[in-house]
Amino acid sequence: ALPEIEKQGFGDLLDKVYQTGEPEFGYEILAKIDKNKDGNLVEGFYNFVYQPIFDLNKNVEGISVFGFEVTEQVKSREQIDKLYNEVQNSNAQLQNFASIASHDLQAPLRTITSYTQLLFKYSKDKFEPNELEFIDFIQNASKRMQELITNLLEYSKIGIEKNFYISHDLNEIMKIVLSDLQPLINENNVTVSCTDLPCLKTDKIQIIRLFQNIITNSIKYRSSNNPVITISAKKENDYYLFSILDNGIGINEKYYDKIFEIFQRLETDKNVEGTGIGLANCKKIVEQHGGKIWVESVEGEGSTFYFQLPV
Numbered sequence: 001a002l003p004e005i006e007k008q009g010f011g012d013l014l015d016k017v018y019q020t021g022e023p024e025f026g027y028e029i030l031a032k033i034d035k036n037k038d039g040n041l042v043e044g045f046y047n048f049v050y051q052p053i054f055d056l057n058k059n060v061e062g063i064s065v066f067g068f069e070v071t072e073q074v075k076s077r078e079q080i081d082k083l084y085n086e087v088q089n090s091n092a093q094l095q096n097f098a099s100i101a102s103h104d105l106q107a108p109l110r111t112i113t114s115y116t117q118l119l120f121k122y123s124k125d126k127f128e129p130n131e132l133e134f135i136d137f138i139q140n141a142s143k144r145m146q147e148l149i150t151n152l153l154e155y156s157k158i159g160i161e162k163n164f165y166i167s168h169d170l171n172e173i174m175k176i177v178l179s180d181l182q183p184l185i186n187e188n189n190v191t192v193s194c195t196d197l198p199c200l201k202t203d204k205i206q207i208i209r210l211f212q213n214i215i216t217n218s219i220k221y222r223s224s225n226n227p228v229i230t231i232s233a234k235k236e237n238d239y240y241l242f243s244i245l246d247n248g249i250g251i252n253e254k255y256y257d258k259i260f261e262i263f264q265r266l267e268t269d270k271n272v273e274g275t276g277i278g279l280a281n282c283k284k285i286v287e288q289h290g291g292k293i294w295v296e297s298v299e300g301e302g303s304t305f306y307f308q309l310p311v
Contacts, residue, residue: 013026021060030044032044047067047070048065109145116135152277169199177211184216207285213279223300246303250297251295293306293307
């Protein structure tokens with residue numbers, strides 16, 4: 001077996017141990033070894049430890065060699081590297097898609113919207129009521145498609161964008177979130193209360209999206225009462241558990257998982273504007289940060305969205 005190993009550098013390390021008297025390590029050497037003592041050499045990858053043996057004069061008189069087979073580990077790493085490269089290629093394709101979505105797909109929609117508005121502006125007196133309704137349908141459909149493309153673009157970029165995980169005071173993050181949502185909050189007479197939030201290493205932009213999406217969702221699915229939203233966080237072992245409680249229409253238990261899937265909307269969503277991507281974004285953001293998200297709800301009484309973020 002030894003000549004087969006020497007071809008892969010085994011002999012070089014033996015010479016080095018003889019010359020220096022220091023132990024050496026050979027990592028992932030491709031070698032053929034008679035593992036079963038039956039004369040059949042089996043090729044594989046091995047880690048070797050070369051330990052010098054000294055005589056009474058402290059000269060190297062021999063070397064003790066121990067081999068550890070790591071063929072499966074090498075193959076697993078090669079498979080991981082292959083999958084990683086495939087993911088990188090997929091991410092590059094998603095980035096190309098993002099570019100197309102933000103330019104090529106939205107350009108014709110802007111044209112449709114612009115010319116429909118011009119048609120309405122200069123010729124509305126010539127149309128019948130039902131024809132004006134058709135124009136309104138076109139405008140609403142174009143607006144919805146633009147929102148869909150924008151949200152899909154946002155979804156595709158989560159995990160592709162370079163993340164900046166630095167410590168942020170989430171109380172300051174919440175101020176930004178509520179400031180951005182203030183027009184929607186005022187319009188719907190929403191009461192928002194928030195307990196003291198921790199400082200965590202996060203991607204600031206993604207965490208803002210996370211809170212905004214959940215709060216907006218709670219406002220969309222309001223009941224006949226004025227919306228009341230309560231935000232809190234508490235430390236549990238290695239995570240902070242966040243909860244966003246609302247008094248909205250609630251969610252049937254059978255939809256708990258479905259609402260976090262992209263393009264999935266509930267049967268009760270028909271009269272609520274949306275693209276079915278907001279909560280999918282939330283799930284992707286939380287998982288990107290190493291946490292998980294779920295919901296608990298009672299129909300007619302409200303919902304509580306929970307998510308964990310690592311300490």
